[in-house]
Amino acid sequence: MDTPRAQAAASTTGVQRLSRPLGETGKYLVLALFSAFFLIPLVWMVSTSLKNAEELPLYPPIWIPDPIRWDNYVTAFVEGSLGGYLWNTVVVTVPSVIGAVLSNALIAYGFARVQWPGRDYVFAIVLATMILPDFVTFIPLYLIFRDLNWLNTYYPLILPIFLGSPFFIFLLRQFLMALPAELTDAAHVDGASELLIFLRIVIPLATPALAVVALFQFIGSWNDYFGPLIYLSDVDKYTISLGIANMESAYGFSNFAWIMAATCMSILPIILLFFFAQRTFIEGIALTGLKG
């Protein structure tokens, strides 16, 4: 294959022949090391969730429990009221996803496909609000929701999402602006209203971008800890993140196996979603960084 080059520069190919495979091996070695780093905690989580209580403090640690205690998962539901936490999280997450898709689609359409005076100045404000940390606004927000008597309800976690989020607006606007004008020109000429065009033409075309928003919001709501922490006070209203954190601090080390089972269950929906929608995920993440 590389005989002509080998003849031309015998000395360098000698080095190359040696360094190529070395470089290749090195590359896979580093990748394998990092893969281990990323996987070990997840493997450890699953392994611990199937252990006997007696196996927990053993050193060196046991990786394959014997016997495998599937009933830890039952215990998580019975002792840890995992079912209630999961259900509460669904109750918060589903409307949040609907709210995020609806509101951000509308708003992004207003910024991307309706030409109105001053639009781009207002959009600059949308972008500027992205660096406003939640920690600056949460005290007044908490007080607003307290005065509305909405503490210990799910409203503070869901309703704000129906009013759009700058990040999603930005993402969808990029996508909508890239759709060619000709798509909607004909409908405009025919005198169709913007709302009709939005619903009939643009929404169907924007499905991939809307899927990204739905996915991100799902993960955001499912994983949220801070919101539930400040707004929810009844343990039976806790969402999953708060619920497992509560199990961890309420039950000691001896119950750790079934707490890990609960933890695995909290991740399962996200992992399933990831494997079903991997492309949407990867493309969505890539999109967030590239257009910045």
Place this chain on the structure above:
Amino acid sequence: MTAAASSFRFSSSRDRRRLATGLLFISPWILGFIVFRVYPFLASLYYSFTFYPVLRSPRWLGWDNYVNLFDDPRFLTSLWNSTYYALGAVPLGTLFGILLAMLLNMRVRGLSAFRTIFFLPSITPIVAAAIVWLWMFNPRSGVVNYLLSFVGINGPAWLGDPQWAKAALILMSVWSVGNAVVIYLAALQDVPRELLEASSLDGANAMQKIWNITLPMISPVILFNVIVGLIAAFQFFTQVHVMTDGRGSPADSTLMMSIYLYQSAFEFFKMGYASAQAWILFLIIVVFTMVLFRVSGRLVYYGGR
């Protein structure tokens, strides 16, 4: 982008109709902006100048909260801890993010498998990750020290040792670098092949290509990630709250600004004092973002613009 094109002139009734339509579409955002952004922003600024025990109404104090904060050793500790964490986690995350993305970009067999493995921790709920790492860091029976023992290292007490607790948190932050890897990988795939090939013909070696072509080409993405990472690092909360039961232990060594702020508001019910902390946090973020934009003006390459 087209800011100049859409001026405020209302030349026709058509413009006015479009304005009405546009505003109608963005009306949810306008409402949210006023109620959930502008009002809380101004209210917290106001509260930061008041004495506000949550059950009574705020009383004007002037600069007292701010003056007191800088006499408050716990606040200074939290300032130090957050800065330490941010300056540790962000560069490390950037370095490993780019390194792993570059490795994946070098025609790797099993690319999608590696990408999945790298990405999974990023979507793992933070609380779940925090609980697992908490036990992995256990000095006696934890996996971390067990693995270190294979290379002859007698691991520290990690979260039990004030000297090592922040390092543990930084190490853990690298675990969720996968998000950045995916972003960097997408950016690397956009670097024009011809540029790299041309430079090979000119005799550039791999390091020179990385330094003179690849990194400049992806520099806007790096800047974006660094800024987002820094903003997140200064608001680092959940892991510490879960792993230390909200205390920032041991000996306040993981007391982040966000944790102390939360304590001021919801444990000591000092809403005014907490708001002043929030404003200092905000100013730090603004200053860091501005400095980064300034410094990067010379370093970031925007495609000839």
